[in-house]
Amino acid sequence: MAAQRAEEDALAGWSARELATLRRRLRAWYREAARPLPWRESHDAYRVWISEIMLQQTTVAAVIPYYERFLTRFPTVAALAAASESDVLQLWEGLGYYSRARNLRRAAQVVVEQHAGEFPQAVEELQALPGIGRYTAGAIVSFAFNRPAPIVEANTLRLYCRLLGTRVDPRSAVGQRLLWEFAGRLPPASEPSEINQALMELGATVCTPREPGCQRCPLLSHCRAAATGLQHEIPPPARRPELTRVVERAVVVRRRGQVLLMQHGVDERWAGLWNFLRFPAEEVTGSLSEHLQQRFGVRATVGDPFHTLTHGVTRYHITLHCHAAQWQSGEPHEGTRPFQWVSLDQLAGVPLPQSGRKLARLLVAEGTTTQRRLFAE
């Protein structure tokens, strides 16, 4: 296989001597260029774990305030294990990928119940916990326990591809095997944590996607891509899925100063979070009022849209038309989906997706006058 040949070629020529030199230069650079990150404060597995889960597909700047609040509210794995799912989701609100929060709580319960509250120190055992994959397991082992473990994520993936000078697709099975093999050779027995952090930091700040700073890279003389001028073409860009435009409707049903919320099911987007009544506009065949009665068993008078907001979610661009409605009769039901009535004051304590929160803020901020207009009682 051509791909297999490319893999062998890419790994050939990295002598133990060269790797030792590479590590020395990397450490020297890192000790100058270091920026503070939450987990540098301690080598606590719980803290490293929380931060790594939050950082999945999420930028450092976005994570920091969430990390601080989370550690204050749930300072130990035992505290997290004892929390309700809703409480954990509440702290996760706005961060996205909410299965991370649900898995976090489940994993905490496993650690408490099956590991006596102590994090296992082996990659395989950590990877068996919900929400912990190969990267996060390696990150915990190397950062928290300071034991050698390979890490491959967005930054090191790009860095390794360029160092290796390979045009192999890093997302393919062959590419993955190549990268993890190379990643396994990099952390030394002594102080591997620093090397792994330095690799990620170099990828994040110097070996960047668009304009890699090769002139200031401490590993320039080791880089097979830079040697041949291929750093801009490696790694090959991922194919972007096409954006689908959809129109949805949200209905704020009001009854005696309270609003109606539905909970998203486990097989839906925003699983476990609450929302106003919300559905694709195309599912509405007749009037909105008829739709509410047929689908939720609720009689209500529905007004024209009072607000429209757009937002992106995964590969969808959503236009959301928001309606105010006045409840008349009928308790809401739809399969086993939970519903609840909450006052506007209580809304702050219920986990909502970002789009729902924007709508909620609108209701609270609009004031009594507008609400009276929207909900003619």
Next chain:
DNA sequence: AAACCGGGGGT
């Protein structure tokens, strides 16, 4: 292998 999961920030 491909789809799915969210939202923010940079350009």
Next chain:
DNA sequence: ACCCCAGGTTT
């Protein structure tokens, strides 16, 4: 408007 992000799970 498009690209990227300290990924993991499910199909």
